[in-house]
Amino acid sequence: MSHQDGHQQDPGRAPLRAAIVGTGAVAHLHAQAVEADPRIELVAVSNRSEARRTEFADRYGVPGRYATHTELLAAERLDLVILCTPPDLHRQQTLDAYAAGVHVLCEKPPALSLAELDDMQQAADAAGLAFAIVFQQRTGTAAAHVKHLLDSGALGRPLLAQCQTLWLRGDDYYAVDWRGTWDGEGGGTTLGHGIHQMDLLAHLLGDWAEVDARLWRVARDIEMEDVSTAVVRFANGVVAQAVSSVLSPREASVVRIDCELATVEVEHLYGHAGPNWRITPARGVAEDVAAGWAFPAEDEPSGHEPLVRAVVDALWAGEPMPDLVTHARRPLELVTAIYASATYGKPVTPSDLDGDERFRTSLQATITDIRP
Ligand SMILES: NC(=O)c1ccc[n+]([C@@H]2O[C@H](COP(=O)([O-])OP(=O)(O)OC[C@H]3O[C@@H](n4cnc5c(N)ncnc54)[C@H](O)[C@@H]3O)[C@@H](O)[C@H]2O)c1
Structure with a gap:
């Protein structure tokens, strides 16, 4: 059907x-x-x-x-x-x-x-x-299946995560009038691209508790960052590394979560389907237990x-x-916390953000420019 x-x-x-x-x-x-x-x-x-x-x-x-x-x-x-x-x-x-x-x-x-x-x-x-x-990125049968496995505790406690948005955008991309500027785009690759993977990560792991980040301008002639690096601690005790880039020739979008009983991961570019996902059981997990994690046979890819x-x-x-x-606020909070943390040079919590009028109203942040 x-x-x-x-x-x-x-x-x-x-x-x-x-x-x-x-x-x-x-x-x-x-x-x-x-x-x-x-x-x-x-x-x-x-x-x-x-x-x-x-x-x-x-x-x-x-x-x-x-x-x-x-x-x-x-x-x-x-x-x-x-x-x-x-x-x-x-x-x-x-x-x-x-x-x-x-x-x-x-x-x-x-x-x-x-x-x-x-x-x-x-x-x-x-x-x-x-x-x-x-x-x-929240959509598709495989993502729903993984969310169910995580929420039900089937994979044990989630511990560590990686969240990578390694994309490539050159001068032609930034030639569009609204791009490359704080006024038009509101933020750099963290807001424009990384937000997709960070949203998927937070959709799977829930609320965040602390963000410690840096923003970098490594190569592009734009007002904002072309790379960001962040460590995110989630309320459920997971620690995650998140990187967003527009400088990466082998492009990839990766979310990987190491749980007590298995590593669950997806690697794709702009959309994922069942074959992009993989669950690797920890040593010692019984075959019939791992077999119970199998992805549904009928697979609908993520997408609009x-x-x-x-x-x-x-x-x-x-x-x-x-x-x-729904839950539009969570990914935007995460991104805002990255801009705020990079600017203040210290970790940021949700309550720090609530009381921060500067970053509640704008993401204009301090970028570390390391272009030669
Ligand atoms: N979900 C995704 O995967 C995804 C992918 C690409 C873009 N986006 C988002 O979609 C939005 C649009 O991005 P895009 O790449 O399609 O941009 P785009 O520049 O290709 O298209 C935007 C269009 O809006 C028109 N426009 C501008 N002002 C207007 C107005 N006042 N009234 C009516 N039309 C107006 C422009 O003429 C242009 O045709 C952005 O927020 C972008 O981040 C999402």
Whole structure:
């Protein structure tokens, strides 16, 4: 059975009406995910560039085309707006969607600061509308299986973790106007890229307790860091090393957790499926015990499609959004703690962060520039 077969649209029930704001690179993944689910249809898009909105709307057969999200929200009757704009626009566009009575699904990073994110969540709560965010590394059957194994204690106590985002981004990447600047991107590779793996790590391990980090500019001509290195202690007693880089020719995204009874790890680039995951039992673990950890035979990779489906499931059933698309604050807290710790030159705890107005409102941090 395909994943869609279980969600045949009720005869007589109209599909949910969705719009995409910002029809750039990532918007295609959302349009394809919406196309794959008969319970939702894409009725409008907006882009300040006429050429980009027309090309995108023609490609996906979308009737409504607007220059701005305010025109779109005023003209269309919508259930869901999907924000695929640069991150400095997410806060205002989210607040405007709630003022128009529309649920929001927002691309990562959901906001440029914890203060912005709190505004967005408060507006969602006040309006009684959903605030769903995209951290698609949480999705996929293998990640769900590993989360279940960890939560149930099947692998014993988790002890040590590695979290690597080793990517390569050159001058062409930073040529886009909003990239490479604190104002447009809000942060460097830690916020823009590392957040994905740190989100998966925290999705698997839970709340963090302390972060000790450094930010480096090793090679790129940008305002922010091109490498960050951090040690994260989790509330459950796991110690993790996290590195984010845009300088790595053999690119890899790695999360590895050493537990008492096994090492569980995933290595991929932008998305993972069952074969990317591996569980290695500790010496002495009985074969039948390890056999009980086997990944499900039916495997759906991580990605935007299962994530959008989880949002539609909840909207369709009138239920709250699931964990898969909530808890936006935890990854942004972790990232904020990295910027704060690197700037202050000492470890940072969640309560340090709560009382820190500077880093609650901005990630602009001290970077150690070691370029020759
Ligand atoms: N989840 C992922 O894997 C993933 C991957 C890539 C990007 N992203 C995130 O998605 C967001 C967009 O990134 P991208 O790579 O698609 O960027 P992009 O620059 O390719 O696209 C952004 C689009 O928004 C348009 N735009 C700008 N201002 C607008 C406005 N006021 N109203 C409407 N449209 C406007 C631009 O013209 C552009 O076409 C960022 O937050 C990024 O971090 C997520």
